[in-house]
Amino acid sequence: MVQLTPGVRFTAQISGTVFTPLLVAHFILTLASSRQFPIATSPWLHFLLCALALPVWVYARSWWSYLREEREIAALGAVRVPAVQASWPGNLDIVFARLKDGKEGYPADAMQSLTLKYGKIVNMRVLGKDRIITSDPEHMKCVLATNVQNWEKGPYFRNMASSVLGSGVFNADGEMWQFHRSTTRPFFSRERVTDFEIYERHTNEAIQVIASHLERAFDFQELVRRFTLDAAMDFLLGARVHSLQELQLQSGIETRSPEDSELRTFDLAFFTLQHHLAQRSRRVPIWPLFEVKQDITSKDMHIVRNFLQPLIANAIERKQARVVQSKAPQWVESEEKGTLLDHLVSETDDQALILDETINMLFAGRDTSSAFLTYIAYALAIHPSVVTRLRGEILREVGSRPLTVDDIPKLKYLRAVLNETLRLFPPVPGNARVPIKSCTLPPIKPGAKPFYIPAGTNVPFSIMYMHRSKDLWGDDAEAFDPERWIDDRLKKSYLANPFIFLPFNAGPRICLGQQFVLHEAAFFTATILQKFERIELAEDAMPPEARPPAAWKKGPGRKAIEKIKPKSDLTLSVEGGLWLRFKRAEHIEIS
Numbered sequence: 001m002v003q004l005t006p007g008v009r010f011t012a013q014i015s016g017t018v019f020t021p022l023l024v025a026h027f028i029l030t031l032a033s034s035r036q037f038p039i040a041t042s043p044w045l046h047f048l049l050c051a052l053a054l055p056v057w058v059y060a061r062s063w064w065s066y067l068r069e070e071r072e073i074a075a076l077g078a079v080r081v082p083a084v085q086a087s088w089p090g091n092l093d094i095v096f097a098r099l100k101d102g103k104e105g106y107p108a109d110a111m112q113s114l115t116l117k118y119g120k121i122v123n124m125r126v127l128g129k130d131r132i133i134t135s136d137p138e139h140m141k142c143v144l145a146t147n148v149q150n151w152e153k154g155p156y157f158r159n160m161a162s163s164v165l166g167s168g169v170f171n172a173d174g175e176m177w178q179f180h181r182s183t184t185r186p187f188f189s190r191e192r193v194t195d196f197e198i199y200e201r202h203t204n205e206a207i208q209v210i211a212s213h214l215e216r217a218f219d220f221q222e223l224v225r226r227f228t229l230d231a232a233m234d235f236l237l238g239a240r241v242h243s244l245q246e247l248q249l250q251s252g253i254e255t256r257s258p259e260d261s262e263l264r265t266f267d268l269a270f271f272t273l274q275h276h277l278a279q280r281s282r283r284v285p286i287w288p289l290f291e292v293k294q295d296i297t298s299k300d301m302h303i304v305r306n307f308l309q310p311l312i313a314n315a316i317e318r319k320q321a322r323v324v325q326s327k328a329p330q331w332v333e334s335e336e337k338g339t340l341l342d343h344l345v346s347e348t349d350d351q352a353l354i355l356d357e358t359i360n361m362l363f364a365g366r367d368t369s370s371a372f373l374t375y376i377a378y379a380l381a382i383h384p385s386v387v388t389r390l391r392g393e394i395l396r397e398v399g400s401r402p403l404t405v406d407d408i409p410k411l412k413y414l415r416a417v418l419n420e421t422l423r424l425f426p427p428v429p430g431n432a433r434v435p436i437k438s439c440t441l442p443p444i445k446p447g448a449k450p451f452y453i454p455a456g457t458n459v460p461f462s463i464m465y466m467h468r469s470k471d472l473w474g475d476d477a478e479a480f481d482p483e484r485w486i487d488d489r490l491k492k493s494y495l496a497n498p499f500i501f502l503p504f505n506a507g508p509r510i511c512l513g514q515q516f517v518l519h520e521a522a523f524f525t526a527t528i529l530q531k532f533e534r535i536e537l538a539e540d541a542m543p544p545e546a547r548p549p550a551a552w553k554k555g556p557g558r559k560a561i562e563k564i565k566p567k568s569d570l571t572l573s574v575e576g577g578l579w580l581r582f583k584r585a586e587h588i589e590i591s
Contacts (some may be wrong), residue, residue, distance in 0.1 A: 003295075005285070005295050007291045007293070008296055010289060011288075021054050022053050022054060024049050024053065025049055026246075038340055040213045058128075066513050070365070072305065072452065072454070076440050077446075078440045078450045079372070079449045079451060081121050081123040081451050082121070082122055083124075083125055084118070084122060085123050088480035090126060090128070091126045091127070092126065092127070095286060097110075097121045098526055099279075099282050101282075102568070104549065105574060106555065106558075107572070108462070108464055108468060109559070111465040112556070115135060120134060120139075120444055121444065124306065126284070126285055127284040127285055129458075131284065131458050132453060132457055132459045133460050133461070133462075134441065135458065135469065136442075137472065138441075138469060140502060142442060144442075144502075144507035145505040145506055145507040148508055150435050150439055151433040151434065151436070151459075152173040152174070153173050154432075156285075157171070160280050160284070161303060163298070164273050164277055164297050164359070165352075166352070166356030167356050167359075168180065168361075169184065170363070170522070172358045172532065175510075176503035181508075183347050184340065184343070184357070186515065187339075187340045187511075191342070191513040192235075192516075193355065193516040193519055194405040194515075194519065196324075196403065196523055198234050199519065199524065200402050200527075202227055203227070203523060203527045205230070205242075206227045206524070207527065207528070207531055210532065211584070215581060215585055218580065219577035219578065220577075220578045221578040222577060223244070223273070224373040224374055224524075225267065225366075225367075225370045225439065226243040226244045226246075226247050228369040229241065229267060229366050229370075232362055232369070233362075233364065235339070236358070236362065237315075237339055238341060242262070246264070252406055253448045262307065265303055270366075270367075271367075272397075272571040273301065273304070273569060274363075275569045276297045277297070278568070278569035278570055287405075290462055294480055307463065312354050312358065315342060315344075316343075316345050316351070318341055319346060341358065344358070360472060361513075363496050363570070367427075368428060369520055370574040371425070372421065372586050373521060374574055375425035375522060375579060375580050376421045378425075379421050379424075379425075379580060380535050381580055383480060384534070386482060387533075387534065390529060391533065392528045393412075394414065395529060398526060402523075402527070403527065410484075413483070416483070417482045417525070419482070420481065420482045420484065420485060420524065421480075423467045423468075423503070424468065424478070425566070426468065426502075426503045428463065428505075428570070430465055430568075432458055433461075434456060434457065435453050435454075436455065438455045439453050440452055441453055450511065463502050463503070466500060467501065467503075468558070469500075471502070472493060504517075531584040532583060532585055533584070534582070534583040535580055536582075537563055538581045539563065541579045542564075543576045544576075548576055564578060
């Protein structure tokens with residue numbers, strides 16, 4: 001079966017819109033000509049009227065839509081969202097500006113410039129398609145919680161992400177989302193996410209890699225990408241892939257080319273898919289036109305499928321063998337022993353559905369954790385006083401033994417460091433929803449009219465910009481200061497309105513793996529600081545692409561002081577890697 005590229009499908013879809021008015025005009029004029037109406041006798045007039053049919057049709061549809069929206073606005077007692085006025089026809093220059101920002105800009109640049117000019121909510125309308133962007137916590141509260149029944153991922157996002165996420169939980173709405181949610185929720189029980197054995201197993205491998213690089217610069221982001229891949233594959237699929245051991249082999253004990261590794265190829269493909277989806281988002285609504293010749297995700301998805309499908313097939317075979325052996329109709333192992341993959345195959349034998357959900361869970365369990373750990377290390381590397389205080393707490397409360405779940409409540413400063421990292425550098429910098437029915441979002445100013453949101457409008461929201469807003473977090477909002485999670489500022493900010501801090505989303509679609517990510521990060525960070533007393537940013541070893549552009553020095557806020565180049569795709573990362581040096585703690589043996 002021939003698979004049409006996104007560009008070909010998009011062209012076919014819009015062809016009907018383009019050619020239908022022309023054909024209708026041609027038919028009417030031909031009929032008029034056959035009846036000898038004078039207006040239709042001239043071939044040039046015939047051509048001119050047909051040519052005018054499309055703009056007239058577009059204008060008529062736009063005017064009708066405008067009138068319909070005006071009636072809804074009046075009924076809702078609302079006002080329109082301020083709209084960006086760009087320079088090119090259809091505001092197409094907005095698309096190319098977004099692409100430039102994604103390549104060269106700081107992640108919060110676009111939202112900051114829009115907010116300064118238009119306020120916290122703005123309509124970036126392109127080719128007649130509304131795209132209403134907000135950074136207001138009350139809007140996010142409405143979308144994610146109080147009016148959540150009217151908001152969904154929406155058909156446009158599903159279409160854009162379907163080649164990667166399929167019908168998985170992050171790309172599903174309605175009954176399909178409920179199925180995925182109910183299937184995966186039991187797996188993230190407290191008993192599972194507080195089983196620190198997995199964290200310890202893979203953290204110890206990471207420690208060995210760091211120890212082999214003592215006093216030498218290396219890419220810490222690459223290390224945690226492999227650490228989180230190993231941990232996620234182990235926790236979710238029960239697969240021991242040992243990508244950290246491969247990294248250790250490359251550190252001088254033995255040489256092996258990463259290009260020869262099937263696991264390395266899978267890892268790179270998985271990482272690249274995020275960038276492809278982010279590029280599609282920046283090219284909205286004309287992204288398919290950039291993929292006329294091929295689907296840009298197809299090559300990497302082929303690699304990902306080939307890697308995961310044997311694991312899924314083996315899990316189905318194991319289930320079938322258990323059913324035959326026990327003569328039971330379903331999977332009968334205890335929850336404590338099964339993996340997420342075991343749970344999925346117990347619900348269905350549909351390998352495509354299982355594959356979709358597996359990929360979705362790996363995105364959540366691996367890439368968000370990798371971003372989180374990368375930026376924790378970055379924050380510690382540029383704030384040595386935080387390292388000193390945090391090490392003191394860990395050594396005082398835990399000593400040199402492995403961290404346990406009972407230690408977590410005692411490590412208040414550690415949790416403050418984690419929260420502050422999530423605030424300034426949320427692993428998922430933004431998200432989006434679509435209203436099923438036309439509705440409103442609360443006004444920014446008390447007593448003003450609410451904002452009108454037409455049905456089917458894509459509404460992205462910037463979590464990263466909200467987390468750095470001075471009106472929500474104080475004048476020092478862009479400073480890394482874990483103390484704000486301990487002192488009186490906590491009451492004035494987060495405790496006064498929890499929706500100003502959304503690193504794991506909120507409402508019914510809140511991240512199921514939240515506690516897994518937090519426990520993993522706590523264990524990893526505590527163990528690192530038990531073994532190493534100093535973390536330094538190795539600016540001399542950074543490749544050119546990892547360095548902040550010189551123009552950033554003149555920019556506002558953190559942009560001017562950043563020592564690395566943050567990159568925002570679906571999740572946050574560091575362009576060119578995070579290059580660090582570690583110093584071993586005195587009298588600590590790394591086993």
